[in-house]
Amino acid sequence: MKISFILLLLLFYLQNALASPLIVAHRAGTADFPENTRHAIDLSLSNEANIIWITVQLSKDGIPVLYRPKDLSELTDGNGLVSEHTLEELRLLDAAYYFNQDGQYVYRGRGVKIPSLHQVLLSYPDVRFIIDIKSPDADPKIIANAIIELRKNIISPERLTFYSTERKYLDALPKYFNKFESRHKTRKILANAVMADKCVITKKNKGSFISNPKKYYAFELRRDVKVVESFTLGKGTTRTQLVWNQRAMECFKEKENEEAKVLLIGINSVEDYELAKSLGADYVMVDSPVAAKYWH
Numbered sequence: 001m002k003i004s005f006i007l008l009l010l011l012f013y014l015q016n017a018l019a020s021p022l023i024v025a026h027r028a029g030t031a032d033f034p035e036n037t038r039h040a041i042d043l044s045l046s047n048e049a050n051i052i053w054i055t056v057q058l059s060k061d062g063i064p065v066l067y068r069p070k071d072l073s074e075l076t077d078g079n080g081l082v083s084e085h086t087l088e089e090l091r092l093l094d095a096a097y098y099f100n101q102d103g104q105y106v107y108r109g110r111g112v113k114i115p116s117l118h119q120v121l122l123s124y125p126d127v128r129f130i131i132d133i134k135s136p137d138a139d140p141k142i143i144a145n146a147i148i149e150l151r152k153n154i155i156s157p158e159r160l161t162f163y164s165t166e167r168k169y170l171d172a173l174p175k176y177f178n179k180f181e182s183r184h185k186t187r188k189i190l191a192n193a194v195m196a197d198k199c200v201i202t203k204k205n206k207g208s209f210i211s212n213p214k215k216y217y218a219f220e221l222r223r224d225v226k227v228v229e230s231f232t233l234g235k236g237t238t239r240t241q242l243v244w245n246q247r248a249m250e251c252f253k254e255k256e257n258e259e260a261k262v263l264l265i266g267i268n269s270v271e272d273y274e275l276a277k278s279l280g281a282d283y284v285m286v287d288s289p290v291a292a293k294y295w296h
Contacts, residue, residue, distance in 0.1 A: 020296045021276055021284040024130060024263065025049035027068060031268075031287035034096035035075070036066040037112050038120065041127075047289040051128045053163075056117050057082040058138040064117035064146055065090055070136055074098070076114070083137050090114045118150050125155040130263075133164040140172035148174065161216060180216040180263075190219055190248055199251035217252055218263040218285075219244075221272055249279045270295050 028040035029049065041052055055068040060083055067090075072078040076093040078085070095114045096107035121129070135143050151157045161178040164170050170179050180186075192198045223242045244264065253260050264276045267284035273295045276284045286292040 019277065019280075021264070021273070021281045022050035023048065023289060023292050023296070024051045024053050024283050024285045025289045026053050026265075026285045026287050028052050028054055029287070029289045032290045034099040034107050034112050036068055036114075037095050038115050038123065039096070039107070039112050041120065041124065044289040045124075045127065048293040049286075049289040051130060051283065052124075053130045053132060053285060054117075054120070055132045055134050057135040058143050058146065059087045059090060060084060061086045062142065062146055063087045064143065064150065066115050066117060066120065067095075068132075068134060081137065083135070087116055117147075118153070121150070121154045121160075126159075128159045128161075130161050130163055133162065133166075133169040135169070140168045143169065144172035144174075151177075163216075163218060178214065178216065180218050183219065186217045186219045187223075187225075187242075189217075189251065190244070191225070191242060193248035193251040194242060194245060197247065199247075199254060201251070201254070214259040214261065216261050216263070218265060220265045221267060221276060244276075244279055246279060249281070253280070267292075 025040075025044035027035035028037065029035070029044040029047070030040075032047075033040035033043050036055055041054075044052060054066050056064045057067050059065050065082065065087060067075070067082050069075060070081065072080055072082065072085070072090075072093065075098050076095055077097040078090075078093040082090065091113050093114060094108060094112065096110065096112035097105070099105065099107050101107075117131070131147075133143060133147075147162075151160065158178065161180065162170065162173055163180045165183055167182040167184065170182060173179055189199075189201055192200045220242075221244055224239065225242045226237050226239055249262065252262050261282040262280075263283040263285060264279075264281045265285045267273050267276055267286050268288065268291075273284060273286075273292070277296075284292075
């Protein structure tokens with residue numbers, strides 16, 4: 001009897017653990033460490049992050065590197081666009097120059113560099129990455145070709161999932177890649193589910209060949225939006241907040257959209273983590289893996 005009770009208790013805890021969303025370290029832990037660096041990846045993994053979110057741009061010599069802002073002067077001791085510098089030039093910069101922790105530039109001058117994407121993927125062969133394509137001035141086909149070539153030369157390429165706020169970069173990638181649906185599509189489905197209580201998801205034609213049936217969606221847990229309504233005498237705009245609820249999550253995961261995975265962005269408190277967990281989110285994006293390791 002006692003053994004049966006212990007087994008049931010163990011099963012209960014295992015089920016709860018399996019139901020917990022996976023922790024995605026935003027920019028490899030932007031609140032804790034110099035973002036998009038190997039140092040940040042190492043420390044986020046040591047703080048139990050499950051997946052690492054990194055941002056890439058294309059260098060002057062066509063190599064994807066880890067860097068987010070438009071100008072190098074925002075985070076490094078350099079200046080100008082990433083696309084104006086070769087990989088070797090970028091490697092000379094201090095990637096942690098402006099990282100401020102408690103009023104101190106604690107990583108400045110400690111050899112934290114801008115890494116290439118290829119270097120990172122080879123160094124962490126068992127780590128799952130979400131790769132956010134920024135490159136504001138890169139041709140989508142050129143950056144897609146660079147990523148395709150790179151993907152061929154790493155172990156377990158299926159561990160990579162791609163994201164971009166710009167649909168053109170996602171569309172340029174092959175259909176067999178793991179990639180998130182566009183923000184526009186995700187926002188539209190979410191708005192219909194939350195505001196109109198309608199689940200509207202465009203289905204694939206039955207005769208079409210789907211090489212990768214898995215769907216990925218990413219959106220903020222809460223997002224300020226403007227709602228535009230049409231009236232007889234014109235249009236009206238209302239500001240409101242779009243917040244995920246159970247109906248919305250069920251919509252994204254309904255039967256005809258099988259294998260859908262949902263990532264909720266902006267989870268930076270234990271309260272929001274618990275809400276995301278109760279909704280059934282698959283992944284949560286956090287700025288601080290150091291804090292998040294205590295949530296689950």
